[in-house]
Amino acid sequence: MKKVLKGSQLATASNQRVVLPASIKPHVFTNLAWDSIDRLEETLTGKGTSHRVNGIVVQANVYGPQLPRAELPHIEKLKQRSVTIEDQELGVYVAGARVGPQPLPTREHCVQETKEAALLACKKNLVWALARKTDTENQTIPSWTGFNISTRDQEPISQDIVGYLPTINSPATQLTTVFEILNQSELIRKELHLETIVVVMDQALYAKATEIAWKHKERFSNILLRMGTFHTICNALAILGKRFRDAGLKDICIEAAIVAEGSVNGVLDGKHYNRAVHKYIYEALMRLAWAEFTPWVEDSVPEKSGMIKSFLDNVKDMASDLNQQTLNNLLQSPLLAELITLWTDFLEHLRHNNGELSAFWMSYIDMAEDVILGLLRASREGDWELHLHAIRTMIPWCFAYDKINYARYLSPYFAQMTNLPEKHPSVYEAFKTGQFSVQLSSNNPFGWIPVDQATEVTVNKDTQTPGGTTRFSLNAGAVKHYYITAEHRSAFLGQLREMVQGNKSEVCHAELQRPRIQKDEEAVSAVVSLIHEWVNPFAEKRDLINISTAKAAPKEIASDLIKAYEIGEQCYATFKDETGERPTSKEIPLPNGNQQAENIQ
Structure with a gap:
């Protein structure tokens, strides 16, 4: 079921909705990035803090005729002083027996290139x-x-469009949350009329997402999962330091x-x-x-x-x-x-x-x-x-x-x-033009950054600003109100900061x-x-x-x-040789340390 609220509104299998910013266009190559975010509520023991998932959608700036947007629905003013929020629990996902990916050999001539x-x-x-x-x-x-x-x-610079997705109010360590991420990503792909959509995660999320995607190949066959380059670089720095x-x-x-x-x-x-x-x-x-x-x-x-x-x-x-x-x-x-x-x-x-x-x-x-x-x-x-x-x-x-x-x-x-050239040729062509990174700067020709790093400097930075989540209320109702508007307030905060700081194009x-x-x-x-x-x-x-x-x-x-x-x-x-270039089910520890039976909503 679709409704229109400042963009396209999609109902997921768990009755949550994905709101795409109005600046996001259909038929344009798109990267999604999801990352866990820790809220900084102050508790006496340190327990009870919340762990949620933020998301961004990234597109290159394209120019040309655009399809008209549907008109916004008329909303009657009720003069209410409070907002009633319905609980939207995620559908339960239990894994069952593990299934690895099909063996996929490396294209050796690509290595030579x-x-x-x-x-x-x-x-x-x-x-x-x-x-x-x-x-x-x-x-x-x-x-x-x-x-x-x-x-x-002499390199041309074109800023990419970055939009904030609704916060998923559930810990990233749960397979249920990762299953919801994949569902929302698939709905966004369909809404944007894309053959394939790229989803970028850090290694911890990537491991869980690939486990689910391998098990349900037909359901998520049009989602290409990528391991975040920013977190990979941090891991390489740790190896260098250890050695x-x-x-x-x-x-x-x-x-x-x-x-x-x-x-x-x-x-x-x-x-x-x-x-x-x-x-x-x-x-x-x-x-x-x-x-x-x-x-x-x-x-x-x-x-x-x-x-x-x-x-x-x-x-x-x-x-x-x-x-x-x-x-x-x-x-x-x-x-x-x-x-x-x-x-x-x-x-x-x-x-x-x-x-x-x-x-x-x-x-x-x-x-x-x-x-x-x-x-x-x-x-x-x-x-x-x-x-x-x-x-x-x-x-x-x-x-x-x-x-x-x-x-x-x-x-x-x-x-x-x-x-990629054989399996996802459209994604390969986009990556060849640099669309596996994000250009946030308007004046830095060497300023593309990894997609997962973009989440750190955009939505995560805006939601972690002191006064936003520091000393945050532990009242259940206040927390629910906070999460239902988190992505909008974060986007407004980012725009306000940009306006206050002014144009930095003259600052080297x-x-x-x-x-x-x-x-x-x-x-x-x-x-x-x-x-x-x-x-x-x-x-x-x-x-x-x-x-x-x-x-x-x-x-x-x-x-x-x-x-x-x-x-x-x-x-x-x-x-x-032993696994066909895939991790085996026996070697990968279960995310939550327990065996589960299959039951997908």
């Missing part, structure tokens, strides 16, 4: 690192994000004063997304590696030494006039192609012929560049092939460092995404401002100086030691650390 995107990203990162080295005393080149903003000045924390990374962060001692554990656990720690460490290690590169070239291929000087002169010219055209000219130059070949050979030397310590810290550069910066760049540039490359590179690290849930679910996720990004550029340079220089004082991992052959204390790792531990990625790759291959 992603390597070109990874090579281009590697070139951009190398040019950025070299540009930052041109004049460290009077640094004018911004850090990684600022550099990419400056070199995309290098006790090898000297924690000491570097504290001694170089790039992280306060009280915050360092949270940073290394991947809980502080906005900290630039790993960008600093990555750039510092790149500088240390480059310092060893020139002597290596003079010894190995002395006839190429002049080529390096010529290329650095070109980098200086680009740095003096930093824009997209000068960067593209440099990327297309034969000198860079020749240099990349030499640089790749040198990095292979550091990985395999320069001792365990060098190989270990080269894995930091590889993880930071291929996974973390790869996922970031893919989202911010809308590069789908680079996204797939970063996911593929990350999977073995998840196996190696006991990120079991991500290892299990990223494997079938990656296989499904490589098969923080990393482009002179004080921030100097601060970033001081942080990187501090890390480089500190490592020089301790142990430079690339200077000479060494066994695996802690670079801050010089304490050697036991042989068996050193062997495991050096072979971690290889071990993870073997586990990934075994997992694919």
Whole structure:
């Protein structure tokens, strides 16, 4: 049954309604994102706080004729001072026997296609690192994000439309709630007349949603579930911190004063997304590696030494006039192609012929560049092939460092995404144009963000504002009134904040401002100086030691650390062989720890 209330109003199987904002148009590719939200009621014991699910709908701005909207119904004024709310309990969903997905092999030629995107990203990162080295005393080149903003000045910017969906007043940990999410998503798909709709979730929600979707393939066959990139990046940061924390990374962060001692554990656990720690460490290690590169070239291929000087002169010219055209000219130059070949050979030397310590810290550069910066760049540039490359590179690290849930679910996720051209061609074409990310900024050409991150900075931010849910009433009636209008108040709050803050188009990004550029340079220089004082991992052959204390790792531990990625790759291959690239029913723990019988309303 359909009614019209400032948009399309849909009745779900549980009698709840999905209200689509009037700005959302039919026949336009759409992303949905759902995320759990914790309300901050103040209770004496800390118990009794509510846990609900927020949702957003995202569409690209399209221009052209639009279908007329149905007229709003006339509502008689009753002059009531209170609102009567009917209880709308969700229909009960019980799982029954588990059913996994059909085996789906990875398209290997798709994996080969992603390597070109990874090579281009590697070139951009190398040019950025070299540009930052041109004049460290009077640094004018911004850090990684600022550099990419400056070199995309010719890219068109079109803000996406983000609408808020009604809050689902039920904990996200329950399968009943996830079943309702899928039902509402399917109703939205039908209302928008779409062949397929994309639904983005964090790993915890994704695991439950895929379990239900696999069991009811026909019912939810037109919903494409995606694991949120933002939460995947946070997991990658945690892996990086776990691997290098006790090898000297924690000491570097504290001694170089790039992280306060009280915050360092949270940073290394991947809980502080906005900290630039790993960008600093990555750039510092790149500088240390480059310092060893020139002597290596003079010894190995002395006839190429002049080529390096010529290329650095070109980098200086680009740095003096930093824009997209000068960067593209440099990327297309034969000198860079020749240099990349030499640089790749040198990095292979550091990985395999320069001792365990060098190989270990080269894995930091590889993880930071291929996974973390790869996922970031893919989202911010809308590069789908680079996204797939970063996911593929990350999977073995998840196996190696006991990120079991991500290892299990990223494997079938990656296989499904490589098969999009055959299974969901319309979604694949949209993703190729960058519509797996969201453009919220009106002036940042490097400002696309993951869809699941968009929920954090839009609806979650607006509903968590102090005064909105802090010191919130525990009265049952007040809570019900709050939830029935939560998405509307959140949307109004976001619009009000935008009006009060004014147009920010004239304010440049923080990393482009002179004080921030100097601060970033001081942080990187501090890390480089500190490592020089301790142990430079690339200077000479060494066994695996802690670079801050010089304490050697036991042989068996050193062997495991050096072979971690290889071990993870073997586990990934075994997992694919045994399960057909899908998590098995036996291995996945039940969400609520209890077996349930099937009964779907």
